[in-house]
Amino acid sequence: MEYREARSKKLSFKGEAKCAGQGANSSNSDASAKRKSKKRHRESKDEVSHGAAGWVPVESLDDLEGPISLYHRDEQLYIIATPSKEAQVDLNEQAPALYVVGNASLMESEPLSAEQVFAARRSVPMAGPADAEAAMFSLKSFAGTYLSADRHGRVSCASAAIGALEMWSPVLLPDRGDGAVAFMIHPPGLSEGRFLSADTGNTAAESSQGGMAKSTQPARLHASGTSIGYSQVFFAKCQAAIKQKRFQSIQGGRPRSAVGHGMPDIGNAKLAGKDSESLLDRREKAKSDRYCK
Known part of the structure; x- marks a missing residue:
């Protein structure tokens, strides 16, 4: 019985179209979530541009x-x-x-x-x-x-x-x-x-x-x-x-940086001859990169 239940579940792959009637609830749920996400995105854009016409x-x-x-x-x-x-x-x-x-x-x-x-x-x-x-x-x-x-x-x-x-x-x-x-x-x-x-x-x-x-x-x-x-x-x-x-896009009179607070100072590191290590540390903190761990 357990074998039959496990066997009836077909493997699915990303991008594969689902058969009609299978996963309908899941599809509807995903579509609804996408619509809500787009609606929230539009509302946030409207809030940003509110009062900024003309x-x-x-x-x-x-x-x-x-x-x-x-x-x-x-x-x-x-x-x-x-x-x-x-x-x-x-x-x-x-x-x-x-x-x-x-x-x-x-x-x-x-x-x-x-x-x-x-x-x-x-x-x-x-x-x-x-x-x-x-x-x-x-x-x-x-x-x-x-x-x-x-x-x-x-x-x-x-x-x-x-x-x-x-x-x-x-x-x-x-x-x-x-x-x-x-x-x-x-x-x-x-x-x-x-x-x-x-x-x-x-x-x-x-x-x-x-x-x-x-x-x-x-x-x-x-x-x-x-x-x-x-x-x-x-x-x-x-x-x-x-x-x-x-x-x-300006914060504190200066362009925003992709890196956060506490990032290494590249200029000082270069003067100290440690610019390569500093760049790796900066990359590690700025993004998830397993090659610089």
Whole structure:
């Protein structure tokens, strides 16, 4: 009897499909557990992102890494945008311009199309803190081209690669307002940098609900300013959710480490000539590895 009971239990392997009617309760239980686990994961993500919707002013250079929108405030509020794909094809126009944001304050304004967003990144990610390139950023448009300026002050967005004309140095201006920043570029052949500038006048094209009008000429951008004045002040906003995630990845002002408290100090161990042993000790405490026991 005991033999028959033992024999009736078929061996099962990982990945093997179960026959219909066998282990139904177990399958249902596993599926239910998976659904509950996914639900808890979604709820935890919702808790993390709660209150982190929309676009907020940048507060540091780190906030400039990722999607950003750029504004200029004069008698009206403007947003920088690149021409639509239709305008680029029909008019061969690739220069970004300033468009009036209709009936919205700076704090309430958000980009409403891909043309109004730039993907910002550090131009030389591997540059050290002491290198000048470490604080330089490149602004990529929705079309995959980069914002650039030449030595004559002409601003365009046609370059498909990052060079000296596409590397901007942001200067945060917290005394000018939330998210206030100026962008300086160093074109080869000039002894000093030039600042991105807004030439609004009275020619800006008013947008419809934040979009871009086609019937009038928008205000233009240039990079001829040699100092920071009213026309050189822009306001940058980033996505709140990305900013919050970046903030949560920082602990005590320093990036979180995979290793915990009490790990060996590699720098001191290297000076003492015991870096190899210290690395093994660090690996043993950081993970379960039977080869370093």
